[in-house]
Amino acid sequence: MLSKASEYAIRALVYITIKNRDAVRPGYREISREIEAPEQFTAKILQTCVRNKLLQSVRGRGGGFFFDPESKPLTLIEIINTIEGMSLFTRCGIGLSKCSDTAPCPIHKEYAVIRDQYQQLTTNTTIDNLADKIISGEGVLNRMFN
Amino acid sequence: MLSKASEYAIRALVYITIKNRDAVRPGYREISREIEAPEQFTAKILQTCVRNKLLQSVRGRGGGFFFDPESKPLTLIEIINTIEGMSLFTRCGIGLSKCSDTAPCPIHKEYAVIRDQYQQLTTNTTIDNLADKIISGEGVLNRMFN
DNA sequence: GTATAAAAAGACAAAAAAGTCTTTAAATAA
DNA sequence: TTATTTAAAGACTTTTTTGTCTTTTTATAC
Numbered sequence: 001m002l003s004k005a006s007e008y009a010i011r012a013l014v015y016i017t018i019k020n021r022d023a024v025r026p027g028y029r030e031i032s033r034e035i036e037a038p039e040q041f042t043a044k045i046l047q048t049c050v051r052n053k054l055l056q057s058v059r060g061r062g063g064g065f066f067f068d069p070e071s072k073p074l075t076l077i078e079i080i081n082t083i084e085g086m087s088l089f090t091r092c093g094i095g096l097s098k099c100s101d102t103a104p105c106p107i108h109k110e111y112a113v114i115r116d117q118y119q120q121l122t123t124n125t126t127i128d129n130l131a132d133k134i135i136s137g138e139g140v141l142n143r144m145f146n
Numbered sequence: 147m148l149s150k151a152s153e154y155a156i157r158a159l160v161y162i163t164i165k166n167r168d169a170v171r172p173g174y175r176e177i178s179r180e181i182e183a184p185e186q187f188t189a190k191i192l193q194t195c196v197r198n199k200l201l202q203s204v205r206g207r208g209g210g211f212f213f214d215p216e217s218k219p220l221t222l223i224e225i226i227n228t229i230e231g232m233s234l235f236t237r238c239g240i241g242l243s244k245c246s247d248t249a250p251c252p253i254h255k256e257y258a259v260i261r262d263q264y265q266q267l268t269t270n271t272t273i274d275n276l277a278d279k280i281i282s283g284e285g286v287l288n289r290m291f292n
Numbered sequence: 293g294t295a296t297a298a299a300a301a302g303a304c305a306a307a308a309a310a311g312t313c314t315t316t317a318a319a320t321a322a
Numbered sequence: 323t324t325a326t327t328t329a330a331a332g333a334c335t336t337t338t339t340t341g342t343c344t345t346t347t348t349a350t351a352c
Binding site: 014 | 147148153182233234243249250251252257267275277279280284285286288
Binding site: 027028046050057064 | 296297300301
């Protein structure tokens with residue numbers, strides 16, 4: 001299960017993407033309100049994204065967050081890795097420190113299948129994919145858009 | 147991802163099962179040592195299991211933990227539910243409070259598939275299944291058994 | 293230039309999870 | 323009966339995660 005920080009990050013970045021498509025650069029107040037996440041905590045998470053070049057920002061009047069239109073699509077796994085690291089995709093299913101294909105825990109194989117599927121999903125899904133679904137009405141972020 | 151408490155619980159209960167098959171009722175000191183988990187924390191987790199009737203114990207000299215041989219096989223999901231609840235199997239993939247089939251988050255369907263597979267795995271896997279694998283040498287708990 | 297509006301930064305606080313310590317209760321062996 | 327061994331119980335501590343508050347920096351508008 002993702003940390004709250006990762007969840008907020010994904011929701012925030014989807015929101016930013018949607019607004020950017022209308023040439024708007026939202027600020028963290030608006031973002032946190034719309035994705036229903038704590039304001040300052042959202043700000044801090046977005047700072048982390050900016051520091052790690054997943055996202056850009058401008059300060060001052062009329063500032064806000066935005067994506068470089070030139071940059072390649074951002075995958076969920078990149079965000080997760082930035083916010084909480086990769087342990088979700090590497091950790092043993094029952095917490096053995098030295099579980100591996102050669103010395104597997106008794107649920108290793110079955111767990112690895114599921115864990116790898118999740119890794120595939122987060123690798124193949126981009127923030128743009130999610131934004132598309134919101135805009136097409138296939139999915140919901142929280143509030144409605146207009 | 148499971149909490150550490152759930153991981154320790156599963157490992158401890160597998161260990162107890164294996165020892166019980168040799169008519170031995172291990173204590174929490176031995177258990178925690180063998181599964182490489184903190185001693186008192188393991189004791190507390192086992193207490194929770196006993197209180198919730200997943201497991202039995204006897205106090206005093208020669209006491210320890212054991213399973214009622216009459217009781218039906220214990221599944222992983224029962225243990226997880228006892229230790230940390232079911233949120234792992236119900237929570238939205240990006241943390242939306244009101245994500246559902248009718249108002250799905252943009253990754254709802256794909257995430258639900260994986261989450262349900264994990265639920266199936268933990269529902270269909272019993273502590274005995276894991277113990278069997280250890281004994282047959284297909285899997286490893288941590289130290290070797292003899 | 294000055295006021296204003298925004299993100300950045302960092303210290304701080306609260307909550308949750310993980311882990312420890314000490315005392316009590318219960319069972320057995322002697 | 324008494325000593326010993328074991329689990330139970332509960333208070334306590336530490337660490338991690340989550341969240342807040344205050345100040346600083348930077349950009350823009352006037």
